[in-house]
Amino acid sequence: MKNKLAALSVLLVSLFPQPAVAQVRRKTALVDLTVSVFNDAGVSQSVLSKAQDRATFIMRRAGLFLVWLDCGTPGNRQTNTGCSAISFPEHLSVRLVSKASTATEDTFGQTFQDAAGDGNYALVYFRALASSNAAESVKTGELLGYVVAHELGHLLLGRDSHSAIGLMTTVWGTSELHQASQGKLLFTSDQGDRIRSRYFAASARLKKTSEPLQGGSGH
Secondary structure (H helix, E strand, C coil), X not given: CHHXXXXXXXXXXXXXXXXXXXXXXXXXXXXXXXXXXXXXXXXXXXXXXXXXXXXXXXHHHCCEEEEEXXXXXXXXXXXXXXXHCCECCCEEEEEEEXXXXXXXXXXXXXXXXXXXXXXXXXXXXXXXXXCCCHHHHCCHHHHHHHHXXXXXXHHHHCCCXXXXXXXXXXXXXXXXXXXXXXXXXXXXXXXXXXXXXXXXXXXXHHHHHHCCCCCCCCC
């Protein structure tokens, strides 16, 4: 049996070189996630683009492909009707605001979830993160991207989703900020698995509830 497995492994390697296999796995693992961005804080396009690039990279490493919808600023809302089509888990919303009304100055974001941990709405407090000590270690656009990814992580992982290490750490200290400056502050592999598992389960429930009832009484 072992020899047969070894022979099969050699055959698979010869048919699919390792880089090709890795690419196939990455492609098949990715799921689409749409994010509506409401730029109430008036963040510049250059900073916002860098933030989206960083968040896209982080989420892609966790197995998700982000599709961004630019929903404009308060004085210039986009007419894209897709912006309001929010639906957990496939379409989430991130609103960038200047400051928090109730949160402390060291709070960069906040999510809203029900008792089951389902939610589709996140706030990011741009002024708090841009003026923080963290912005001295990590460029503002990059830092905003990490914060957006962190808040999306809360929505996708559910309640009690903070961790001792990585992107979902409650407070980013020297170690986390150093990782961020190196582009290495990410979800753990377990968190990536949990995100995809929870996404697929919620998507299945959503599809089931949206399907028309089959059959009828015949009257």
